[in-house]
Amino acid sequence: MIKLAIILMKHINNWVTRAYCNKVVRLSAATQDLPKSIICNVHGVNPKLLKIGENIVAVRELGQKPFTKGAYFLGKMVWAKGYEELIDLSAKHKADLDGFKLDVFQNGEDANEIQSAARRLDLNLNFQKIRDHADDSLHGYKVFINPSISDMLCTTTAEQGK
Numbered sequence: 204m205i206k207l208a209i210i211l212m213k214h215i216n217n218w219v220t221r222a223y224c225n226k227v228v229r230l231s232a233a234t235q236d237l238p239k240s241i242i243c244n245v246h247g248v249n250p251k252l253l254k255i256g257e258n259i260v261a262v263r264e265l266g267q268k269p270f271t272k273g274a275y276f277l278g279k280m281v282w283a284k285g286y287e288e289l290i291d292l293s294a295k296h297k298a299d300l301d302g303f304k305l306d307v308f309q310n311g312e313d314a315n316e317i318q319s320a321a322r323r324l325d326l327n328l329n330f331q332k333i334r335d336h337a338d339d340s341l342h343g344y345k346v347f348i349n350p351s352i353s354d355m356l357c358t359t360t361a362e363q364g365k
Contacts, residue, residue: 251337259342270345273304277336278349280311285350290317294324303327305348308334308341 213235220227220237227240262269278284293300310333321328334341 249337255337255342270343272343272345273306274346274348275306275308275341275344276348276350277308277334277341278351280307280309280314280317282313282317283351283353284311285352286313286317288352289348289350290320290324290326293321293326293328297324297326300327304329306331306344308332 216235217238220239224237224239227237229237229240229242232242259269276289280286293305304327306329308331314330318330321330
């Protein structure tokens, strides 16, 4: 039954793509080959992020600590991005995480549900509005948390590797 569903889905994807798309830009050859598709590998790092890294090195060379904040996550707030796992693990280890605060910079269609679940469990998640990856307010964090276990091309993690 699963094999039939896979074959059926592949044909539906091809049919819809042929009917409604002029061009499909695939970010990796690991994704499904579709009609009218080209592969455009994502590579390189935003020059703003390289400058942030250089500034952090300069701060360290002055003997100062560049990372004065704890942990954060920045990204789309949908359950599929690993929020269920993040909330479950945070609740399970709540006693061990006493004093640990996670700042979550987000937006997304599941934001209200996810925030409600975190509040219901009294988790120390501080939800804030989404920001650009290079925003000055994000530079001082020591840890970037990415709860997703399914992102094939996690550009958020790549962009945060300061």
